[in-house]
Amino acid sequence: MPTSVPKETGLGVCKQCQTNDAVENVRSRPMCRDCFCKYIATKAVKRMEKFRTRFSTAGQQRSLLLPLSIGVSSLVLLHCLDEQLKRQIENTGRTGFALQILHVDMTAVVPEGPSATQLDVVKERYPTHTYTSIPISSVMEVEDVQDLLKQYGIDTPAPLGDGIETTNLQCLQTLLQAIPTATARADVLSILLHKLIVDFAKADTCEAIVWGDSTTRLAEKTLAETAKGRGFALAWLVSDGPSPYGIDFYYPMRDLLKKEINAYATYTNPPLTPLIAPEPPLETVVSAKHSTIDGLMRNYFDAVEKNYPSIVANVVRTTAKLQAPGVGAGDASCSLCGLPLLLTPRTEQGLVAEGKAPPPLCYGCLRSVPMFSP
Template sequence: MSGKHLPKEIAAAGQICRRCRAAEAFLVVRTEPLCRDCFIKYVHTKVIKRMESFRVRFSAVDQSRKLLLPVSFGVSSLTLLHVLDQHLSKQKERTGRTGFELQLLFVDTSSVERASPEPQLVSLLKGQFPDHSCTSVFLSSIFEDESTDSEADFREYLPAVAQADAQPPSAEQRLEHLMKSLPSATARSDVMSVLRTRLIAKIAEEKGCEGILWGDCTTRLAEKTLAETAKGRGFSLPWQVIDGDSPYGIAFNYPLRDLLKKELTAYADMANPPFSSLIHRSPGSGQLSVSSKHTTIDDLMKQYFESVEENYPSIVANVVRTTSKLQAPPSQRTDQFCRLCNMPVTNGKFGIHGWGGDQQDSTDALPELSGNGLCYGCARSLPQVTAL
């Protein structure tokens, strides 16, 4: 992609790279003109600095450290995969081994999401990154677990599927029925995201991974900060946007947290070998629906921050830096967890009661939403019948 096709905010025609002082700048990164090579190095450095604890010297020769990388076929997760693939290749060239190995995972939501990536992209991904194990699973497989652990099982809160015969409903039918029962586009998006996270964490544990590498960049983390707060799950931010242990019993890591989405988009256009053909661009992406009925909180936050980062990237970065200062409360054995999102709920403040602010005045009219094992955010997303 030539400089003339770049947005005017990052075009750098006629300037000299501020780092190497030799080549013509290709784009301006947060006021700093960079050439192609220095920009690629800039992206790699930002990512690898976040992977310091997984260097070769910290791994045993006879022990392979596994990390799960969920691939959504968006520019962020593919950029992360591309950077780490090249990093591991260089590690192997220098030392004969790597500090960790990647397990790739794609969660197929095509049964309940029309704009989901095409299945053939998985085959293309395996062909371009053959050194990494890649697994594809359907989102509905979250319902196939036969575990009866009452503390972890969320399925008792989901609506029953009407059946014409005695055969139990399939996992696909349960997922489809659940999505149709949800009251709004925001609720469907929220529950689908929660189920996807639960499934990814479950598979990471089954594969013996010690952590999950999420492809959330600065822009995405800022979006999530405001979106989760608006949905009533602000208390969970220390586990959703910060590196470290999670309530799922596995570490969450965000290696792209210092990079803006527009920087990842520019990287994808110049990466070698190229991977832009793998990026899934859903129809109408970046545009809000003309009907508010089909617009989600996540859509609003995405549009807002992607527009802000063009001219005011420091605002986006400040949101993430401020959120990063949050600290999770000390874990206690008496902590209770939301049955759906698995986030700790302190002092038994389940449902609307305890987290609804001024809405607490009306909780007497909705006693069924109190003490139901769901946090405030999940109680608002699930239909009332499922929260009984």
């Protein structure tokens, strides 16, 4: 039996291959570099069982949309799926799906976000997929967004001679400036980003969207959305399968902690780290006015993950057990986030009389955009 090496030279014996060069401790299981990389890739691909070649029809390519923020999780997911497609071609001569990569350029509202140059580097590394980059301001062209603003009396600038992109950006900035708090602005921007991605996927006839959310990110989302008033929708927001948006969602990285994904990015050959866009720093809570619920949850789980990873995993596993309520084709949905309205819409003044108010909002959106209240 191999013996453990001293702590200063590693973590001991790899539990998979029994070699004496463990470098990563995966939930109390020391692993060498090769076994650790196999562990990460297997976890991701396991969630893609539905898209194996045995379930595909020759000549009918299934298209999946992968939203790429160029953060570590979405980039590692792209790497794992790219490797899976290569193995499918080697084994069967065809693939079970094709990847459409969508990058939403957020630099107009988040100046420190990834640039077009960083996306070009990703394209060079993974050239076999279809890439599209669109600005976040394009969400103002989504059919229901302009209608929503008009119905709630939010004025938007008239079209300018500089082009539709400039007009869209001014409309977006007008909307964000009308929102009173940092949490609400971050919430609405996240909703608009999500709306733009879903609209693109449906317009491009994609069968599903594969998100790069890790266990840690899903845990953050679970607590943040509950705090923002959308706890009723958790079964849709963090689970694989049908969504209320008319397209399936899958989270292949849902069984992996963020620290595991970060480690994997350094072990690939060549490493993924030069491609990864820097993350925004953790929020420093100076006053409630400038902090956000999403930022606070990120801070919290960043600390919890280091010493108590099982707590993070338990949050996601428990949430995944929730049963999504049935939604009929004629059921009302929130006019901002698009989630089904399972209860009669309310405002602070009481029940909204049917037919006597603008399209209803869910409780979470009413809190984020009080100026939309009738």
